[in-house]
Amino acid sequence: MAKIKFILNNEMRTVDVEPNETLLDVLRDKMGVKSPKCGCDRGDCGACAVMIDGKSVRSCLVFAIEVNGQEVTTLEGISQPKLTKLQEAFIQFNSFQCGYCAPGVIISATELLNNNPHPDLEEIKEALSGNLCRCTGYQPIFEAIMDVSRKRKK
């Protein structure tokens, strides 16, 4: 068991972790952060995406011990204090149905828009290609991201 210290959603936190515990499990089971979901547990579905120092990663593929001293942001952190334009667009365009993939999809799309305010179609596809959604058929996810990008241009 090792004590690690990192910024979680703008707050300094410490937690005891086993060396083999994934960030996903520690966030969910030890820190009460439930937005990252386990969809496949092997980095293929993207439901567990979180940001480490601004970069989206699959938290099921990261050992918790690795984030010592880093900054981790989950969807809970992005939502404070109010919804982002992207979250508003996700509601407006019905970009989720069951909602299970939504946290990971929003993390990936947030990273994209942070780095590239006006992504083109190909760039959106590239950024979201690691996030699986079984409900929506992706079209409304696409539309929400495009909408945020368009409105920024004005």
Added chain:
Amino acid sequence: MKKLPWHINGRLHVTGTSKFIGEDSKPEGLLYARFLLSPVAHATIIKLDVSKALELANITAVLTYKDVPGVNQIGHVIKDEPLFPEKEIMYAGQPLAMVLSPYPLVADKAVKLIELEYKELHPIFDIDEADKKKQWYIPERKIENGKVQTALKTAKHTLSGVVESSNQEHFYMETQRCWAIPGEDNTLTLYSATQSTMEVQEVMSHVLGIPANQIVLDVRRLGGAFGGKERAGTLWACLAGLGAFITQKPVEVKLDRVEDMLATGKRHPYKSRYKVGFDDKGKITAYDIELLANGGAYADLSVAILERAMFHAENAYHIPDICIRGRACRTNLPPNTAFRGFGAPQGIFVIEKVIEQIAYELKLDPLEVRLTNLYKTGDIAPYGQPIKETNLRSLFSRLKSISDYDQLKLSVDKFNGHHETLKQGIGIVPVKFGISFTTALLNQGSALIWIYIDGTVSVTTGGIEMGQEVNSKIALIVAKVLGISFDNIRVESSNSQRVGNASPTAASTGSDINGNAARVAAEQLRERLVKLAAELLSKKTNKRLKDSDILMADDKALVKTNPKLAVSFPDLIRTAYNSRIALGAHGYYATPEVHFDREKGKGHPFAYYVYGAALVIVEIDTLTGNSRLLDTYIVHETAPSLHDDIDRGQIIGAFIQSMGWCTMEDIPHDDKGRYLALSPSTYKIPGIRDLPEKMVVEMVQTPCKQASVMGSKAVGEPPFIYGEAVWFALQHAVQAVGTGKDLAQLKFPATPEAILMAIEMIKIKSK
């Protein structure tokens, strides 16, 4: 601008605060369940010794069939499925024993200490082998109209063939899971990922040998289901419940993705043999079709699914002389189960392939052959239900017009003429989808509404929220009936104590049944409130107002002729409470007019039909077999939609999911019956790159006489059929490779390998 309010839990979902099963604070003493899953498909158990596993520290219990206090049986309609097998293992992945521990890693270790010895038996995986050995759950079913054999003999042309479609993994993002919490006096609460609270409650009560009223089901929402939790969730819920009941501690059953994909049933593969007779114009005069389903190890819902496949065997086409036979066959695969469309996609795929074959033989445009055969109002379906109203023809005209079909055909021909390695193809599929549970008794539902003293409203129905936004629709219905804003309504978890005996949320009927039940409850409340409002407002005017003078709208009760004369909804509720008027109501709804006689194969199984049609254009790379979806056009009849965006979401979501089934989702098994693609790295479901370049979805909202809640039509499953258009488009693209002399033999699903093989076959034959 968008006018309607959004997904009722939208804000929760985008902030990651919506809670799925097992995401509440962990109950004290929670035990984790781990399973010994069968490594083989068919075997006799010689020894199953759990003593070494039990000796391990921190193991609370290791349970097998011997620990079942009631009946070791979870079969529902056909009682053929044990909770744990006693002697005979029937499929690879079948749970044989359950380990419970407060420490999951310890439980994993204990599973490895269970001693299992078995003698392998011959497993059956192949439909034909099962059929030849008469491995049927029930005898053959038949639906017949006219004299098909005579009609085949007199037909100008005849064709026969075999059509196969394959399985599909649900890949709900949230795997199977359940929390079971024991309570006082031998009660048990199950937070189960199920579409059917009633079934889990009933089966659990048999397994434990306790009455149903000691078992509570509570389901807030599911992370996707698609039919995969209609019946398949029952096993895992009952295992959790058994563990909690025996240990008197809370138990979590949560499958990981590999276990889920290995051990749970899929969409049924079908193999069908047909004979068809038709005239020079492609008009089908006779259709003799035999549908064989690969049902897996236990009956599950296979018989009902077969029935729906049979009901959709003629799809949107009127065929005067027709004989539809169906047999669901037992094999040694995990019990195949409900999946969006429930057999209809499999039945429809056959007739659509037949249509394509006819068009090829007669050198006609397949679209024309489809038009020649379309149902008209007044026709009668093979099982005797009249087609009371259909707009199939106008849907087709619209489809042709929005896709600029004639031009499109020319441009595809031109493209194919100019390109050696790239080929394009057009695919078209219509749908006529029957709405109702074909098991008539399931077509009933209840709702419970409370209006609290501040004027806010709580609604419970039997409907399970799983992303189809049944809760949003229910809230919209209640808001409309009571004339209050959407934001004042909460739609609660589906809970068996608030709404008992709930039918599964399935067969696209979730909104119809539960929405209508909520409407009925809300109407009772409105009646009481309108009466009170008439009395109150009469006092403010010198006229005696009648109930019919009052309108509930904009969060108040107002006088229609003088809208300024009004009482706010909260004030009205406060007065109602003070006047001792009941502010709770139970609504009940049973779909009228649905019945079916299985012996005769005749009846009126559906409340109404949903119609639509889709056209897609694809492009294939003949060197690699890769394909691309270019444009998609869908014209889909929703009738006046309860919520345009929700329905549009269902249409697109179903289409893409079905495209996955038809083109990329392939889950083979090895010779032990173990599925081999057990994660999204090897099982490909559509990703964002698979979206078509252009997607046009037109919803036809013309009012229909045959529709359901507030004039709307069900939308969950019918659009699934549209994905088949992609398969047919791919076949046309492959066809364009050769000289056109031989019909392309494309396998299902049309993976790049399948496309490449079909191309190679064509090339060989063309030489």
